[in-house]
Amino acid sequence: MTRSRTAAALAGLAVAAVALSGCVAKADAAGRSQNLSVTSTDQECTVSGASATSGTIDFAVKNTGSQTTEFYLLAHDGLRIVGEVENIAPGASRTLTVTAQPGSYYTVCKPGMVGDGVGRTAFEVTGGKVEAAGSDAARQKAAVDQYASFVKNQVEQLVPAVAAFTAAYAAGDDAKARDLFAKTRIPYERIEPIAESLGDLDPKIDYREVDADAEGLPWTGFHRIEKDLWVPAKSALNSDAQTPAWQDWKPSTTAERQKYAAGLAANVKTLNDYVHSAKFTAALEAAGVAGLSNGAISLLDEVAKNKITGEEDWWSHTDLWDFAANVDGSKMAFSLVEDLAASKGSEGKALVARIDKAYRALEAKLATYGNASSGYVSYTKLTTDDKRQLTDLLNALAEPLSQLTSTVAA
Numbered sequence: 001m002t003r004s005r006t007a008a009a010l011a012g013l014a015v016a017a018v019a020l021s022g023c024v025a026k027a028d029a030a031g032r033s034q035n036l037s038v039t040s041t042d043q044e045c046t047v048s049g050a051s052a053t054s055g056t057i058d059f060a061v062k063n064t065g066s067q068t069t070e071f072y073l074l075a076h077d078g079l080r081i082v083g084e085v086e087n088i089a090p091g092a093s094r095t096l097t098v099t100a101q102p103g104s105y106y107t108v109c110k111p112g113m114v115g116d117g118v119g120r121t122a123f124e125v126t127g128g129k130v131e132a133a134g135s136d137a138a139r140q141k142a143a144v145d146q147y148a149s150f151v152k153n154q155v156e157q158l159v160p161a162v163a164a165f166t167a168a169y170a171a172g173d174d175a176k177a178r179d180l181f182a183k184t185r186i187p188y189e190r191i192e193p194i195a196e197s198l199g200d201l202d203p204k205i206d207y208r209e210v211d212a213d214a215e216g217l218p219w220t221g222f223h224r225i226e227k228d229l230w231v232p233a234k235s236a237l238n239s240d241a242q243t244p245a246w247q248d249w250k251p252s253t254t255a256e257r258q259k260y261a262a263g264l265a266a267n268v269k270t271l272n273d274y275v276h277s278a279k280f281t282a283a284l285e286a287a288g289v290a291g292l293s294n295g296a297i298s299l300l301d302e303v304a305k306n307k308i309t310g311e312e313d314w315w316s317h318t319d320l321w322d323f324a325a326n327v328d329g330s331k332m333a334f335s336l337v338e339d340l341a342a343s344k345g346s347e348g349k350a351l352v353a354r355i356d357k358a359y360r361a362l363e364a365k366l367a368t369y370g371n372a373s374s375g376y377v378s379y380t381k382l383t384t385d386d387k388r389q390l391t392d393l394l395n396a397l398a399e400p401l402s403q404l405t406s407t408v409a410a
Helices: 007-011 136-170 174-190 192-196 201-206 209-215 222-229 254-275 278-307 319-342 346-367 384-401 404-408
Strands: 021-023 034-040 045-047 051-053 055-063 069-074 081-088 093-100 103-109 118-126
Touching: 034 051, 034 069, 034 103, 045 103, 045 118, 055 069, 055 081, 069 093, 081 093, 081 136, 136 174, 136 222, 136 254, 136 278, 136 319, 174 192, 174 222, 174 319, 192 201, 192 254, 192 278, 201 209, 201 222, 201 254, 209 222, 222 254, 254 278, 278 319, 278 384, 278 404, 319 346, 319 404, 346 384, 346 404
Parallel strands: 034 055, 051 118
Antiparallel strands: 021 093, 034 045, 055 093, 069 081, 069 103, 103 118
């Protein structure tokens, strides 16, 4: 799709809610610290306890494996990062200090710092709510820092997923590649505006044929591969609903498949290198929390412009996977700044309540079509009324969400 690659789009997806918890200095944390030990190996992530009371928790992480590792405390949804320590070399130790609110969490280690991690285990925090410490400025910095952690985590999952997907495609195992296509795209769709901010990187990774043609760019990436995997019928039209799908196009040769596969993997590596760089950190800090709230809005706009029409995954009809991932990212961005918005008086609290209710309604509707674990129905199964209902829910969310940036920036 045609996308605006502006600085505001940089903060498009989001992550851990400050309302849940935040990484803090020990001196700033409320209450007495609780100490837990973590042993990270190449296959396991063992925590000395499965619960703690709300307040400051110290996780002392020892890496006894052969690879550099990371340790995460994840929120109940498994996406939001409450705290992390990274770059723990073999034989080294690091401590993660968090102030955790009551609730359900997960602990997980990531040897090699790519993939989904190992040893994901439920972790419960009991007790009463802990008041957030620090000034607005400190809380805003924590929000930006946790967003950076989320983006890194998503791209670290994307790298091996793309490797498996492109390997199947290049080898001609189309059944496996088709099965992996929608799943592989989920982390990318959650952090899509990051690539959009990097010049031609998003076009190389995710442009549709009609968009590449309109801008005079070579057509590569996910959707070039998608058309090979779901070969269109001779009578099919491209996503502009006018151009014959076979016009100036033919299925890729083995050599071309290898080229497209290597290109997608290389471009995803470029994205991974960027999100682990000082340049990325500086860009996020410059965007600030206003950039994060704008990101929530831009991702919802992405859904309204392209996913709801079924034009994103024109050949595979896996649009609902992308739809849900964009909503995930948008909601994470909202979660990141909702505490700040609610602190702006009664109007801020009312706005947060409206937005939260609208997200829940949209998610409930999406859940009737499936989920990321078991899969979503083909977009071709949706009726005109289904699409109208989704559009109405999107509009009901977009209106209050449009007020979020001015509220958090006030």
